[in-house]
Amino acid sequence: MRTDAQRKSAYEARMLSTLLDPTGAAVVAKSVANFNAYVDDFVPMQLQMRAILNDAGISNFLFAGYEAYLGELYHLSLVTQGASLVVNATALEGKWASTAYLGAGSAGLLKSIALTIFAIIIP
Numbered sequence: 001m002r003t004d005a006q007r008k009s010a011y012e013a014r015m016l017s018t019l020l021d022p023t024g025a026a027v028v029a030k031s032v033a034n035f036n037a038y039v040d041d042f043v044p045m046q047l048q049m050r051a052i053l054n055d056a057g058i059s060n061f062l063f064a065g066y067e068a069y070l071g072e073l074y075h076l077s078l079v080t081q082g083a084s085l086v087v088n089a090t091a092l093e094g095k096w097a098s099t100a101y102l103g104a105g106s107a108g109l110l111k112s113i114a115l116t117i118f119a120i121i122i123p
Contacts, residue, residue, distance in 0.1 A: 003043075048117050
């Protein structure tokens with residue numbers, strides 16, 4: 001996994017391309033600042049989730065599915081709150097727990113990720 005500094009520098013390098021049109025070039029600074037804020041916010045959550053998965057003995061090749069779940073849960077935490085957040089997070093957990101990709105027993109881990117990282121109690 002790349003560090004947050006590596007992610008930021010790679011994004012800045014892409015945004016400094018001479019191929020960007022003038023409109024895009026006008027918003028580069030804001031785009032870079034927004035991405036840097038996202039990385040500062042999301043990477044610690046990603047590391048917490050990976051620690052949970054490592055403690056549970058989950059194989060690395062399954063991390064992608066859990067990271068997709070984490071990304072969707074992160075988005076929910078930004079756009080909803082309160083009871084609506086719990087309802088939507090419960091539906092999201094049901095969606096990911098029912099996938100064959102994560103395997104049987106993933107529901108407990110998904111609930112643990114929601115509780116540990118976002119303080120969402122999924123019934």
